[in-house]
Amino acid sequence: xxxxxxxxxxxxxxxxxxDWTNTLFLLGTLIVSLTIxxxxxxxxxxxWSKVDILxxxxxxxxxxxxxxxxxxxxxxxxxxxxxxxxxxxVKLFTLVFGAAAFENSxxxxxxxxxxxxxxxxxxxxPYNINEGLFYAHIGWLLFKLRPIPPLxxxxxxxxDKWVVWQHNWWKPVAFFTSFVVPFALGFSxxxxxxxxxxxLISGFLRIVAVQHSTFFINSFCHWIGNRPxxxxxxxxxxxxxxxxxxxEGYHNYHxxxxxxxxxxxxxxxxxxxxxxIWFMSLFGLTYNLRRVADANILRREFIETELKVKRQLEILxxxxxxxxxxxxxxxxxxxxxxxxxxIKKVTDELQAMANKKIDLSKSKFxxxxxxxxxxxxxxxIISQAKLKMA
Ligand SMILES: [Zn+2]
Ligand SMILES: [Zn+2]
Numbered sequence: 001x002x003x004x005x006x007x008x009x010x011x012x013x014x015x016x017x018x019d020w021t022n023t024l025f026l027l028g029t030l031i032v033s034l035t036i037x038x039x040x041x042x043x044x045x046x047x048w049s050k051v052d053i054l055x056x057x058x059x060x061x062x063x064x065x066x067x068x069x070x071x072x073x074x075x076x077x078x079x080x081x082x083x084x085x086x087x088x089x090v091k092l093f094t095l096v097f098g099a100a101a102f103e104n105s106x107x108x109x110x111x112x113x114x115x116x117x118x119x120x121x122x123x124x125x126p127y128n129i130n131e132g133l134f135y136a137h138i139g140w141l142l143f144k145l146r147p148i149p150p151l152x153x154x155x156x157x158x159x160d161k162w163v164v165w166q167h168n169w170w171k172p173v174a175f176f177t178s179f180v181v182p183f184a185l186g187f188s189x190x191x192x193x194x195x196x197x198x199x200l201i202s203g204f205l206r207i208v209a210v211q212h213s214t215f216f217i218n219s220f221c222h223w224i225g226n227r228p229x230x231x232x233x234x235x236x237x238x239x240x241x242x243x244x245x246x247x248e249g250y251h252n253y254h255x256x257x258x259x260x261x262x263x264x265x266x267x268x269x270x271x272x273x274x275x276x277i278w279f280m281s282l283f284g285l286t287y288n289l290r291r292v293a294d295a296n297i298l299r300r301e302f303i304e305t306e307l308k309v310k311r312q313l314e315i316l317x318x319x320x321x322x323x324x325x326x327x328x329x330x331x332x333x334x335x336x337x338x339x340x341x342x343i344k345k346v347t348d349e350l351q352a353m354a355n356k357k358i359d360l361s362k363s364k365f366x367x368x369x370x371x372x373x374x375x376x377x378x379x380x381i382i383s384q385a386k387l388k389m390a
Contacts, residue, residue, distance in 0.1 A: 017143045025102065026138065026211070033208045037200045044193055055189055056201050059182065063100075063202040065246075067178075068210045070098035071109075072246040072273040079157060080110040083261035084277055085288040088162065095166040100177035101210045105167040107157055114153045116218075117258055120233045129222035129234050137212075137219035179203045213244050221251035229256040229300050231307065239270065247271030256300060257292045265297060293359045298368055299350035305372055306343045309336050312379050332378040339375045346371060 045053075074094025077083045086094075095106055103109055112126045119125045126149075129136045157163045166173065179199060186198025225238030235255035242249030242263075247270055250263040264271030280286040313336060346368055353360065360368070 014143055019142060019144045023142045026141065029102075029204050029208050029211075032200070033205045037205050040197065040200055044197065052190065052194070055194070056197060059185060059198055059202045060206055063182065063206045064209060066093075066097045067101045067206065068213055068246055069273060069276060070094040070096075071101050071103060071210070071214055072248050073276055074098045075103070075106050075109045076113065076248070077261055077273060077277065079106045079163060080113040081258050082156070083259050083290050084281075084286050086280075086286045087284070090280060090285050091160075091162045095162055095170075096173055096177055099166060099170040099174040100207075101214070102174055102178065102207055103211065103214060105170040106163055107151065107154055107167040110157055111149070111151050111154045115149065117255065118153075120235070120255065121222075127218040129219070133219050133223060136222060137215045140218075178207060213246070216241055217245050217248045217251060221245070221249060225249070225252070227252045227304070229253050229297075229304055231304065242270045247273045253297075257297070259290050260292045261289045262291060265292075293354065293357075294365050295350045295353040295358070295360045298360065298365065298372075299347055299354065302343050302347045302350070302368075302372060305375055306340070306347075308379055309339055309343070309375065312336060312382060316382065329381060332381045335378045336375070336382070339378075342371060342375070 070093065074091070075098050078086055078091070078094065098106055098109075104112075116125050116127060121128060121130055127136045127140045132139070151158070182198040182202040183195045186202075187195035189198075221236060221238065221241050222234040223236065225236030225241065227236055229237075229252050233255055235251040237252040238249045240249065241251070247264050248254070250265070250269060250271065253260075253265060254263045261277050262271060262274040263269075264274060277286050277289060281289055313333075316333060350360075350368075
């Protein structure tokens with residue numbers, strides 16, 4: 001609630017600093033997608049056969065995945081975080097299709113993103129959520145920063161010839177990949193009618209879809225969801241966001257362990273970017289995949305749980321306990337009071353394992369996680385009881 005109040009903080013529009021190129025492009029593609037694209041489909045789509053519809057659906061789907069994943073897998077996890085290494089075909093592919101998302105060069109993108117991690121939630125964070133949801137989503141792109149921040153945090157990438165090549169040529173590459181190729185594919189499939197359709201659907205509409213899917217990470221992933229790993233920053237884990245961001249929705253984990261090639265670390269979490277990186281590693285296309293040991297991850301979760309317990313007990317100290325009559329709630333309160341010992345024992349054990357670089361066995365991991373789930377369960381019981389009282 002506190003964070004949401006902060007969002008009402010106002011972003012003032014500095015009209016003298018409008019970045020007209022970005023603004024016109026972002027607005028133009030959005031307007032075309034909302035007007036000309038549906039109009040064209042309405043005008044011509046009635047004459048299309050099932051095969052025609054299938055052709056455009058498949059082209060859109062592949063273009064959406066190729067360009068979207070080039071951002072999450074390439075721009076983000078490979079170039080910004082070096083969370084794994086990749087052979088040149090992977091670099092070239094993600095640089096070409098990443099350019100086609102029209103989100104700047106990988107070098108500039110990484111420089112912004114590294115600043116975001118380093119200065120998250122402060123004025124030096126390029127997409128600071130405390131400036132408001134609109135600013136974090138798209139507003140920050142509409143205005144030029146003065147002075148322009150130097151590229152002093154991407155010196156490693158300046159030594160990568162593929163990254164430097166893309167930095168110099170990304171605009172023509174983006175134009176060719178995003179507009180010329182779909183137009184040509186549509187033309188070879190069915191003449192000018194399908195060429196224009198492919199340009200509109202797999203060009204314009206797809207650009208807007210991919211861009212907003214990236215923007216969601218900067219806005220909603222700092223706004224909705226929970227914080228199982230750290231409440232020190234606004235980043236949140238949300239499975240809904242993971243669905244529309246190729247797995248980047250587990251953003252709380254990502255901010256805590258930014259060099260892990262995974263964002264969704266739990267087996268059931270939807271993270272197609274992680275799966276693709278792992279799959280390519282089977283063929284040697286990606287290697288040196290960095291992952292945080294289970295013991296470290298669990299330790300972090302226990303530390304965060306301890307904070308939640310403390311906060312809960314603090315709130316309870318202000319409530320008259322006798323006004324919460326149910327016995328099972330009183331039991332939960334007692335349990336929370338004694339849970340400090342459980343947490344200390346487990347975190348010490350996990351710390352010792354991390355020091356010795358020993359990871360958890362599967363059964364130990366499950367047992368410890370169950371202990372944490374019991375504590376979180378008691379917190380939930382108390383919160384719900386308080387909600388009912390309110
Ligand atoms: Zn973030
Ligand atoms: Zn990141």
